[in-house]
Amino acid sequence: MQLESDAHENTVDAEPTVVNCYEFFETLFPASGLLDLTDGMYYGDDSIPYDEAQGNQCNWLLDEVGCTSGSRILDIGCGNGRLVAAAQRRGADAVGITVSPQQVNRCRSQGLDVRLMNYRRLGDDWNGRFDSIIANGSIEHFVQPRDILARRQDEIYREMFEIFHRLLDPSSSARRVATTVIHQHDRTPMPPAEVLLRSPWRFRWKSPEFHFVSLQRGFGGSYPHLGQLERCAASLFQLSREVDGTEDYRVTSEMGNLAVRKTLFSAAGFFDVWPHLIGFVARHPSQGATLLAMVTGGSWRWQFQGSPPPTKLLRQVWQYLE
Numbered sequence: 019m020q021l022e023s024d025a026h027e028n029t030v031d032a033e034p035t036v037v038n039c040y041e042f043f044e045t046l047f048p049a050s051g052l053l054d055l056t057d058g059m060y061y062g063d064d065s066i067p068y069d070e071a072q073g074n075q076c077n078w079l080l081d082e083v084g085c086t087s088g089s090r091i092l093d094i095g096c097g098n099g100r101l102v103a104a105a106q107r108r109g110a111d112a113v114g115i116t117v118s119p120q121q122v123n124r125c126r127s128q129g130l131d132v133r134l135m136n137y138r139r140l141g142d143d144w145n146g147r148f149d150s151i152i153a154n155g156s157i158e159h160f161v162q163p164r165d166i167l168a169r170r171q172d173e174i175y176r177e178m179f180e181i182f183h184r185l186l187d188p189s190s191s192a193r194r195v196a197t198t199v200i201h202q203h204d205r206t207p208m209p210p211a212e213v214l215l216r217s218p219w220r221f222r223w224k225s226p227e228f229h230f231v232s233l234q235r236g237f238g239g240s241y242p243h244l245g246q247l248e249r250c251a252a253s254l255f256q257l258s259r260e261v262d263g264t265e266d267y268r269v270t271s272e273m274g275n276l277a278v279r280k281t282l283f284s285a286a287g288f289f290d291v292w293p294h295l296i297g298f299v300a301r302h303p304s305q306g307a308t309l310l311a312m313v314t315g316g317s318w319r320w321q322f323q324g325s326p327p328p329t330k331l332l333r334q335v336w337q338y339l340e
């Protein structure tokens with residue numbers, strides 16, 4: 019697809035914490051056999067293999083946005099490109115964007131059309147170019163704790179829907195957006211923004227504050243409240259489908275945790291992975307220490323555990339409004 023305003027260099031105008039976190043994970047996750055960075059779909063059967071579950075989720079998203087041969091699909095936050103590749107196999111014209119140079123390189127080495135771009139910087143030449151958009155696990159990075167402090171969350175989500183709206187072709191018969199987003203659960207609210215900006219080491223090991231701060235500061239981002247996205251999409255998109263995928267994310271995160279631990283305590287991990295992680299911590303001491311706290315403290319798994327779990331993963335489909 020011919021589009022002008024993509025970055026040509028190996029740098030991107032985006033939140034450094036987000037860019038850095040994927041540099042950190044680039045060595046750890048692929049070495050653990052994990053190329054996907056969100057939930058798979060298990061349909062209540064934990065014995066479904068990781069790869070099949072990730073494929074299920076990908077197909078569900080593509081089906082929901084009506085992806086068929088000739089569809090023009092944009093994947094915002096495409097990670098290592100599974101969805102872009104799957105859309106291409108359906109005969110679609112699929113483009114992915116990501117803020118991670120490592121992900122761009124990996125995707126391009128598979129021949130995928132992936133650009134190093136922040137969605138907020140997509141120029142007017144991208145307007146009306148797509149039938150459908152997918153944002154699978156990227157929206158959690160769009161609001162930073164300092165944005166919450168400045169009460170800018172609604173403004174940022176509203177702008178996000180305005181961008182989605184202008185990118186869709188008004189004459190397309192699909193005009194849908196599918197999102198998967200971790201939400202704050204009303205029963206376990208996130209600590210206030212001024213707390214999220216502190217170091218996780220100031221809180222009791224494995225307390226809710228420790229986990230939330232590790233997650234938000236380690237990844238660079240924040241979670242919307244239940245209903246917040248729907249409110250911010252008003253008059254631009256109508257929520258047409260919503261599925262709770264929290265249990266699927268729990269299964270995925272338990273499996274991912276086992277794979278990562280196996281790598282970290284293996285000889286290959288010692289020689290190939292740890293030197294990169296230590297190098298990262300030397301370059302980014304605060305975020306590196308936070309990410310290590312997150313991995314060793316089990317914060318990623320924690321957020322999907324318990325009854326009810328502290329967060330809720332919602333898969334949502336949005337229909338364009340005239």
Ligand SMILES: C[S@@+](CC[C@H](N)C(=O)[O-])C[C@H]1O[C@@H](n2cnc3c(N)ncnc32)[C@H](O)[C@@H]1O
Pocket residue numbers: 032036040053054055056057094095096097098115116117118121135136137138153154155156159160
């Ligand atoms: C959790 S990963 C999900 C990746 C992929 N969708 C998957 O399911 O494996 C989040 C993705 O969002 C991307 N991302 C974060 N902020 C972004 C932004 N402002 N613009 C574009 N992509 C962004 C990251 O680079 C990463 O590829």
